[in-house]
Amino acid sequence: MTERSVPPPDDWAARALRDLAADAAPTPLRPVRLPALPEIDLYVKDESAHPTGSVKHRLLRELFRAAVQDGTLIEGTPVVMGSGGAAAVAGAYFARLLGLPFTAVLPRTAPAAVHDRIAAHGGRCRTGELPPAAVLEEARTLAGRTGGRFLDHFAAAGRSPDGPAPMPDLGTEILDGLRGARHPVPRWLVTGAGTGATSASLGRHLRRHGLPTRLAVADPEHSAYFPAWASGCDDYATGMPSRIPGIGRPRTEPGFRPELIDLVVPVPDTASVAAMRWLHRTAGLACGPATGTALWAACHLAARLRAEGTGGGLVLLAGDGAEPYRTTHLDAGWLAAKGLEPAPYEAELARFAESGRWTWPPASR
Structure with missing residues (x-):
């Protein structure tokens, strides 16, 4: 057996690993009241509390850690990513933390x-000339041409971790946060899927520890994940981009592991926007539209538990905060231009919270 080399304590790699480990602070677990369902405890795991404001922060921290650990990322190496959103922001943050130059190739629609x-974290941006789905290849080419290290967060999401996680994972954080709660082991965990890394990490954690908690993925319109899960077709593709940033993909990605998922709940995009707005107004949590997707699915599951005559805990993942969406999903003009009218869905949520009655068609799926 080959022994993995351990960097000397004074070299760059050792310092980089220490800095990455020091960044791994847990995010808050916030309760949300549903007055008509006293037997159900609903919590939001607020990943917007990360320094870069999204759940992608965890994935990129681990990606940088693994690259430093295996020696493929060394002092002075330029880092290149292809991403149109939060992953590139997190990549710029960690590159600056380690003193590395960073370039993101973004689609024209970013x-x-x-x-x-990205610029605020010291990174540079290039607008890809190819369609959005091809920015990964353009970033890979740029890294090869400049002697940089291409970080492929989609491919990394599809790889299983080798041995115990070096830093506390999301599942551990959630269960630690529920210690002493009325329902310390939740009935459901609910998350969206972008790369698939988060749902796979949670699914592995539940199975590794033999927990009865079930895992649901909330999936927006146009995404391939619900039809792939429902049909058993591993390479399903819709060819249509998601309107809910951070989750949903036009094709199934390597990180999406249907065998680790108990249920995929399709959620209308308008319902995602309505749930995001409702959560801010009633609970004071300013989260992004992907959180709205997860909240809508969580209410669907809460209604199921109530219909079964059982209680329990539900934890949904807040993938990011609301600030990046001031001119899009939180703007009335933008919503109208996209044909999204959230008022009926907001009324459904308000009715459910106050009466416990869930009457929207998704409850029958």
Whole structure:
């Protein structure tokens, strides 16, 4: 057996690993009241509390850690990523933390706010000339041409970790946060899927520890994950981009592991926007539209538990905060232009919270 080399304590790799480990602070677990369902405890795991404001922070921290650990990322190496959103922001953050130059290749459709956030962390942006789905290949080519290290967060999401996680994982954090709660082992965990890394990590954790908690993935319109899960077709593709940033993909990605998932709940995009707005107004949690997708699915599951005459805990993942969506999903003009009218869905949520009655068609799926 080959022994893995351990960097000397004074060299760059050792310092980089220490800095990455020091960044691994747990995020808050926030309760949300459903007055008509006193037997159910609903919590939001607020990943927007990360320094870069999204759940992608965890994935990129682990990606940098693994690259430093295996020696493929060394002092001074330029880092290149292809991403149009939160993953590139997190990549810029960690590159600056380790003193490395960073370039993100973004699709032409990437909002100006993403460019600004990458620049705020010292990164550079290039707009890809190819379709959005091809920015990964353009980034790979750029890294090869400049002697940089291409970080492929989609491919990394599809790889199982080798041995115990070096830092506390999301499942451990959630269960630690529920110690002393009325329902310390939740009935359901609910998350969206973008790369698939988060749902796979949670699914592995539940099975590794033999927990009865079930895992649900909330999937927006146009995404391939629900039809892939329902049909058993591993390479399902819709060819249509998601309107809910951070989750949903036009094709199934390597990180999506249907065998680790108990249920995939399709959620209308308008319902995602309505749930995001409702959560902010009633619970004071300013989260992004992907959180709305997960909340809508969590209410569906809470209604099922109530219909079964059982209680329990549900934890949904808040993938990011609301700030990046001030001019999109939180803007009335933008919503109208996209044909999204959230008012009926908001009324459904308010009715459910106050009466416990869930009457929207998704409850019958």
